[in-house]
Amino acid sequence: DGGITQSPKYLFRKEGQNVTLSCEQNLNHDAMYWYRQDPGQGLRLIYYSQIVNDFQKGDIAEGYSVSREKKESFPLTVTSAQKNPTAFYLCATSFKINQPQHFGDGTRLSIL
Amino acid sequence: DAKTTQPPSMDCAEGRAANLPCNHSTISGNEYVYWYRQIHSQGPQYIIHGLKNNETNEMASLIITEDRKSSTLILPHATLRDTAVYYCIGYTGGFKTIFGAGTRLFVKA
Numbered sequence: 001d002g003g004i005t006q007s008p009k010y011l012f013r014k015e016g017q018n019v020t021l022s023c024e025q026n027l028n029h030d031a032m033y034w035y036r037q038d039p040g041q042g043l044r045l046i047y048y049s050q051i052v053n054d055f056q057k058g059d060i061a062e063g064y065s066v067s068r069e070k071k072e073s074f075p076l077t078v079t080s081a082q083k084n085p086t087a088f089y090l091c092a093t094s095f096k097i098n099q100p101q102h103f104g105d106g107t108r109l110s111i112l
Numbered sequence: 113d114a115k116t117t118q119p120p121s122m123d124c125a126e127g128r129a130a131n132l133p134c135n136h137s138t139i140s141g142n143e144y145v146y147w148y149r150q151i152h153s154q155g156p157q158y159i160i161h162g163l164k165n166n167e168t169n170e171m172a173s174l175i176i177t178e179d180r181k182s183s184t185l186i187l188p189h190a191t192l193r194d195t196a197v198y199y200c201i202g203y204t205g206g207f208k209t210i211f212g213a214g215t216r217l218f219v220k221a
Binding site: 004035040041042043044088090092098100101102103104105106 | 144146148153154155156157158161199211212213214
């Protein structure tokens with residue numbers, strides 16, 4: 001979706017490093033989400049945020065952290081505690097928490 | 113949130129209707145049925161959603177059975193660009209949304 005920008009498109013991480021994935025939106029949506037997708041699999045929810053300064057763990061939050069200091073931004077940090085971080089990461093937004101979600105084009109993270 | 117079951121893959125001839133089924137026998141009364149699709153290496157795209165009544169928009173139609181245990185997404189005139197993975201999900205909110213493996217639709221010329 002044009003209103004959601006994920007960067008970078010490709011990211012490489014060395015063992016033991018933390019990396020931060022960016023997600024910015026100009027849709028004025030309250031809710032934002034982070035998903036992880038492994039090859040041939042569906043999406044799994046990492047974290048979600050219903051409103052600024054609030055966020056909740058999804059099903060696979062271990063090894064990840066987020067912040068929501070601004071409505072437009074919901075960065076995801078993949079920490080060194082995440083032992084298998086290689087995946088396709090997708091950010092999504094929705095007007096409210098129970099509304100249709102709109103997705104960015106994703107960031108593909110690989111381990112060097 | 114409802115567990116959904118979809119066939120792993122389907123074929124459709126270009127120009128014909130594509131009918132994608134989804135079973136959601138554990139759906140509760142306040143859970144919406146949502147459909148998304150994902151074209152290779154892109155983020156999923158919202159298609160349509162419904163609660164009880166059939167729905168239609170510019171992309172597709174959604175037929176929900178009276179007992180709400182299953183639904184069918186209909187692409188009335190499939191094109192090659194409709195080749196994608198289609199996900200059916202039932203949920204009441206974003207915090208437990210899980211996309212399964214979906215149905216891989218191949219539209220053939």
